[in-house]
Amino acid sequence: MRKIKYFLLVTLLYIASVIAIGYIESQNPDGNIKDIGDAFWFAIVTLTTVGYGDLYPVTILGKIIGLVLILGSIGILGIIISEITNKINSYMEKKKNGFYGTDFKNHYIIIGYNDFALKVGKEIISTGHKIAFLTNAKDDLEKINTHFNHQNCFSLLAEYKDEEKYEKLNFKAAKSVFINFEEDADTLVFVLNAKKAYPNLEYVALCNNTELKGTFENAGVKYVVSPLEVTSKLVASYIFEPEVATYTEDLISSSKNKEDSDIQQYKILTNSFYHNKSFNTAFHELKDNYDAIAIGVVKDNKVYKNPSSDYILSINDYIILISNGASKKGLEDIFGIKEGK
Known part of the structure; x- marks a missing residue:
């Protein structure tokens, strides 16, 4: 003045x-x-x-x-x-600092930044999707801008309790939100607040205490990820089935080049070639034309592993398959959509 x-x-x-x-x-x-x-x-x-x-x-x-x-x-x-x-x-x-918001749509939001969030973000972006980070630390914002470009990544500096700032991440248009806090109590508080404002969003949360998984699920977290459980299973597999463990680790990572294989899921749209086709027909068509192996179906958020051959694929079902990077472009063309939800 x-x-x-x-x-x-x-x-x-x-x-x-x-x-x-x-x-x-x-x-x-x-x-x-x-x-x-x-x-x-x-x-x-x-x-x-x-x-x-x-x-x-x-x-x-x-x-x-x-x-x-x-x-x-x-x-x-x-x-x-x-x-x-x-x-x-x-x-x-x-x-x-992200104060003007983003117009990203069908993107994934990651709340909280650390080395683990960095790896998750890189995996998502490698599949052709966009991400938005929320962090409360200036140093983290600098790291995010160093590792990602503005075409596929948006970052916002704000307090986690500042619910008004959530709109700048375009929560309403996001596919899902991953909460990545070190303290489970902070994760639970964030989920409860976010669910009030955006009840229809899909929430994925990191849970360090396995005894709290049920609490997280009751709070509205759809998928609760426990690093200890995942790591212990993979380590055990390395002990008695090292080759299987190596292959498993490769499959759960996004393919970075044409030779890499990974597990993908594609949604069946109205005009999809696989609409009203049997799982057996899709299995052979995918194998013969795209060198991809169908291993399951997701219907109404429930996974059916290796369904019966006469299972009829419907709109909004997801086909889960294994393929390599060389097949990804063809698969996206035939399904008319990128992999993932």
């Missing part, structure tokens, strides 16, 4: 000086500043440091006021440049 008052005062004095020099110079028959319009032209040329030299004061008093205008121009120009610079810097900082 003080800066605005100072700017207004300087501006008023500047305008008064322009009017004064216009009046004084117009009274002199030898002067080339004939009226107020000429005076403002002289002032503008002086302010912008152009200095054409076509108009200038000739009287002593006019020159003194002209000197005031020149010095005042430096001050006003400095204020204007400073304000413009501050506005630009403020805009860029707000944009960097």
Whole structure:
């Protein structure tokens, strides 16, 4: 407010000086500043440091006021440049912090950032999907912007309890939300608050205490991930079935090149080739034409492993299959949608 008052005062004095020099110079028959319009032209040329030299004061008093205008121009120009610079810097900082929100749709939201979230984000982006991060740490924001580009990743700096900021992540248009906190209590609080505002969203949460899985599910978390359980199963497999464990680890990772294989799921749309086809027909068609192996179906969020051959595929079912990176483009074309939910 003080800066605005100072700017207004300087501006008023500047305008008064322009009017004064216009009046004084117009009274002199030898002067080339004939009226107020000429005076403002002289002032503008002086302010912008152009200095054409076509108009200038000739009287002593006019020159003194002209000197005031020149010095005042430096001050006003400095204020204007400073304000413009501050506005630009403020805009860029707000944009960097995600305060203007994102228009991402059908994206995945990750709440909380660490090395684990980084790996999850890279896996999602490698499948061609977009992600949005929410973090409360400035340093994490810098790391996110270093690892991901703005075309497929949006990041927001805000407090986790600030529910009004959730809209900037475009929660309503997201596919699912992954809550990645170190403390299970923080995860539970976030889920309860988010479910009130966005009850129809699918929530996936990290749970460090396996005894709380039931509590998380009752709170509305659809998929509860326990790192300890997953790790213990994989380690046990490495102990007595190392080759199977290696293959399993490869399958649960997104394919990075044409040779990599992974497990994918594709939704059956209205115009899908597989609509009203039997699982057996889909199995052979996928194997013969895309070198992909169908291993299951998801219907109404329930997984059917290796369903019967005469199972009829319906709209909104998902086919779960194994394929390599070379087949992904063809699979996306035939299903008319990218892998995943």
